[in-house]
Amino acid sequence: MLSKIIDIDSARQNIDMKVKLLSLNKRTIKNDRGETVYYYGIIGDETGTVPFTAWVFPPAVRVGDVIEIRSCYSNLYNGKIRIYIDGRSEIILKPDSDIEVKRTSDLVKIRDVSLSMPYVSVIGKITGVRKKEYENDGATKSVYQGYIEDETARIRISSFGKQIQENEVVRIDNARVTQFNGYMGLSIGDSSRIETVTANIPEKPRHVFISEIRSPVGGITITGFVVSVGQGSRIFTKCSVCRRIVEDGKCKDHPSAPVYPDIFGYFSLSDGTGTLTCYINSDSFLPYAGITQDQFRRDAYSMNPNMVIRKNLLGKCISVSGDLRIQDDKMTLNAQSIRAISQEDNREIGNIIEEEFQ
Amino acid sequence: MIHKRDQDYWIFSAELRDAKVMDDTAGKPAAITPLGINIKRILCTGTVTSKQGDDRMTRITVADPVGNFYVVGFSNGFNPEEKSMLDGVGVDDRILVIGKVSSYRNSEGNYLFSIRPELVSKIDEEAIKFWGLKAYYFAKRRYFAIREAQKSEDPSADMLKESGYTQVEAESAINAIRNFPNYDYQKLFEVIEPAMSSMGSSSQLPEVRSIILDYIKNNDLDGKGCRYEDIVVAAKNAGIDQSTVDEILNSLGSLGEIFEVSLKRYKFVDTS
Numbered sequence: 001m002l003s004k005i006i007d008i009d010s011a012r013q014n015i016d017m018k019v020k021l022l023s024l025n026k027r028t029i030k031n032d033r034g035e036t037v038y039y040y041g042i043i044g045d046e047t048g049t050v051p052f053t054a055w056v057f058p059p060a061v062r063v064g065d066v067i068e069i070r071s072c073y074s075n076l077y078n079g080k081i082r083i084y085i086d087g088r089s090e091i092i093l094k095p096d097s098d099i100e101v102k103r104t105s106d107l108v109k110i111r112d113v114s115l116s117m118p119y120v121s122v123i124g125k126i127t128g129v130r131k132k133e134y135e136n137d138g139a140t141k142s143v144y145q146g147y148i149e150d151e152t153a154r155i156r157i158s159s160f161g162k163q164i165q166e167n168e169v170v171r172i173d174n175a176r177v178t179q180f181n182g183y184m185g186l187s188i189g190d191s192s193r194i195e196t197v198t199a200n201i202p203e204k205p206r207h208v209f210i211s212e213i214r215s216p217v218g219g220i221t222i223t224g225f226v227v228s229v230g231q232g233s234r235i236f237t238k239c240s241v242c243r244r245i246v247e248d249g250k251c252k253d254h255p256s257a258p259v260y261p262d263i264f265g266y267f268s269l270s271d272g273t274g275t276l277t278c279y280i281n282s283d284s285f286l287p288y289a290g291i292t293q294d295q296f297r298r299d300a301y302s303m304n305p306n307m308v309i310r311k312n313l314l315g316k317c318i319s320v321s322g323d324l325r326i327q328d329d330k331m332t333l334n335a336q337s338i339r340a341i342s343q344e345d346n347r348e349i350g351n352i353i354e355e356e357f358q
Numbered sequence: 359m360i361h362k363r364d365q366d367y368w369i370f371s372a373e374l375r376d377a378k379v380m381d382d383t384a385g386k387p388a389a390i391t392p393l394g395i396n397i398k399r400i401l402c403t404g405t406v407t408s409k410q411g412d413d414r415m416t417r418i419t420v421a422d423p424v425g426n427f428y429v430v431g432f433s434n435g436f437n438p439e440e441k442s443m444l445d446g447v448g449v450d451d452r453i454l455v456i457g458k459v460s461s462y463r464n465s466e467g468n469y470l471f472s473i474r475p476e477l478v479s480k481i482d483e484e485a486i487k488f489w490g491l492k493a494y495y496f497a498k499r500r501y502f503a504i505r506e507a508q509k510s511e512d513p514s515a516d517m518l519k520e521s522g523y524t525q526v527e528a529e530s531a532i533n534a535i536r537n538f539p540n541y542d543y544q545k546l547f548e549v550i551e552p553a554m555s556s557m558g559s560s561s562q563l564p565e566v567r568s569i570i571l572d573y574i575k576n577n578d579l580d581g582k583g584c585r586y587e588d589i590v591v592a593a594k595n596a597g598i599d600q601s602t603v604d605e606i607l608n609s610l611g612s613l614g615e616i617f618e619v620s621l622k623r624y625k626f627v628d629t630s
């Protein structure tokens with residue numbers, strides 16, 4: 001007999017089920033015995049969705065396919081049900097069937113939003129709202145772009161049709177998890193729901209330890225020591241209208257617009273749990289280095305950016321706030337602000353540690 | 359580009375002191391700490407408590423809350439800046455040191471560890487405190503991973519990762535069980551824990567601190583340092599219990615105000 005996802009609520013053996021494959025990822029783990037490959041993702045049916053781990057998975061099956069899984073088993077993992085598919089299980093492709101999957105989404109903290117969950121629910125404050133119009137089938141439609149932030153992180157959101165209000169605290173259900181240009185995001189569509197809620201979102205630095213970073217969310221703070229400084233820093237000239245890098249001193253699209261210098265640099269930050277590459281520009285670096293905009297505009301082209309960055313940052317203990325980004329499979333941090341470590345930082349970090357060891 | 363290199367580990371001097379030297383999988387000698395870290399590069403902080411040297415080498419000791427790191431730089435080494443970086447710091451400076459761990463055997467056959475510096479930088483008290491917090495966090499998580507692994511008959515790193523430990527923590531726990539089956543972890547944390555709590559509370563005890571500091575300053579009669587037992591008795595007479603004495607001695611040591619001349623004998627650091 002086929003089981004429905006909603007009925008699998010404990011560890012069980014020999015489960016048969018008919019489901020739609022909603023996401024599929026492959027991972028290779030290296031250990032003493034060599035390499036092991038396994039797969040994980042999400043499957044769903046008319047009653048809900050559930051994550052799975054598979055030690056074998058047929059290469060012909062793609063996301064969106066309906067499959068019958070025979071002789072799999074369920075178990076609790078991190079307090080949640082998970083389906084396991086091993087060598088005794090059988091996966092049969094059902095090319096002619098379709099399933100209307102019931103989207104259930106877990107309420108998660110924004111820091112924990114990742115591509116392993118296709119849909120999530122979050123509670124947070126809406127900020128940075130911009131409305132954009134676009135044409136679709138001859139009709140003008142609106143998309144609202146902005147951020148949603150809670151006490152753990154900030155993430156980009158795009159809402160198609162549904163209006164979002166600056167500074168409003170909301171609960172969003174069934175938001176689709178996306179990753180665009182290396183940044184994590186949420187997409188609010190027809191099946192999503194937004195409601196105003198009362199919740200307190202404290203405004204303080206959101207400290208994260210590097211080993212705990214799972215996905216490229218924004219608005220986080222990492223405290224650590226600068227252990228090395230990149231030698232590829234440069235001074236760029238940018239157009240004051242489009243903010244793009246210009247060659248030959250003037251912008252092709254805005255030849256009469258004034259130009260200004262910007263600095264690009266990067267360093268490695270270690271926090272004892274890992275190391276992260278951080279990128280800086282003049283907005284994040286100059287205030288920390290105590291260089292005024294006027295000074296920088298005057299001296300930018302005569303300074304050695306590698307030396308200035310090295311002198312100000314190497315070996316220093318700093319708190320860097322900004323957005324995480326995945327670039328070439330590697331997590332990086334775009335710094336928005338840098339400051340020397342403070343007593344408050346230590347108090348916060350002390351609290352995080354104390355809470356974990358309670 | 360930034361070169362990919364060995365991760366720097368933040369570990370207390372007491373953990374490094376108890377490390378062993380073993381052959382790694384490539385047959386090269388490698389230091390393994392009791393909490394299972396295969397330590398090549400270390401990042402440590404502390405107060406410089408002594409500095410010696412000549413034209414050829416400079417050697418400093420850096421005190422963390424629980425002991426000393428030994429940092430040595432040679433003028434003819436692989437990195438020509440090695441020695442000059444150490445020449446640039448003085449006793450009482452608070453510093454950060456990143457460097458490679460090297461080991462040598464003393465005449466009794468015990469391994470001793472020193473650090474060849476790659477980066478030395480002066481830092482402030484908040485940075486020192488931050489390092490202590492993270493080193494403690496890191497040590498304690500690895501200790502919990504070891505305890506978790508000890509519960510299983512056939513522990514594996516994958517199993518520990520499933521319980522929420524990082525790759526490094528999981529592998530260290532397995533490493534520790536394999537190489538330090540009889541190590542007394544309780545004892546290690548009996549040294550670390552009071553030092554951690556004194557980092558938070560020592561500022562609330564300025565009077566008690568100065569009583570103990572003054573005693574050490576004024577009672578070093580034979581020049582060999584003040585005996586621990588005598589400090590405890592004197593403190594008791596002033597209404598200070600022994601665990602507070604331990605806390606304060608650790609904290610005074612880590613701030614470089616006193617140092618341990620020989621086992622359980624303390625000397626005031628005269629900076630005037």
Ligand SMILES: [Zn+2]
Binds near residue numbers: 239241242251
């Ligand atoms: Zn332009």
